[in-house]
Amino acid sequence: MGTMILKCTAILALVFASPLTPTINLQLLLGFVVCAAGVAVAAQALRAKKYVWAMAFVSIAILFNPVVTFQPPYSRHIGISALCVAAFGLSLVFLKNLPTKTIASITEQHSESESL
Numbered sequence: 001m002g003t004m005i006l007k008c009t010a011i012l013a014l015v016f017a018s019p020l021t022p023t024i025n026l027q028l029l030l031g032f033v034v035c036a037a038g039v040a041v042a043a044q045a046l047r048a049k050k051y052v053w054a055m056a057f058v059s060i061a062i063l064f065n066p067v068v069t070f071q072p073p074y075s076r077h078i079g080i081s082a083l084c085v086a087a088f089g090l091s092l093v094f095l096k097n098l099p100t101k102t103i104a105s106i107t108e109q110h111s112e113s114e115s116l
Helices: 002-017 024-047 051-063 074-094
Strands: none
Touching: 002 024, 002 074, 024 051, 024 074, 051 074
């Protein structure tokens, strides 16, 4: 649930910030939001063993890193934002959270879920 909230927050931040002229404060805020969401989605992709997705979101996290800022020209800024919005949108559809394992799955003989 937390990664879904981060994904939606990153999408909204990118959509609202893309038509604006990038200032230092806006880039810093956008960097924190998108970098945190990129790291969270990369971790989710690693847990799901989808390594291509993980590499894509690590790249997004590096690109929007608030410590070492990358200031593309305004025309490229819109394109990069659109690609990131598409990536986060596709991750909402294709990356699902794995169900958590329960103790009952270990102790019951005829359990429907997998064991730990």
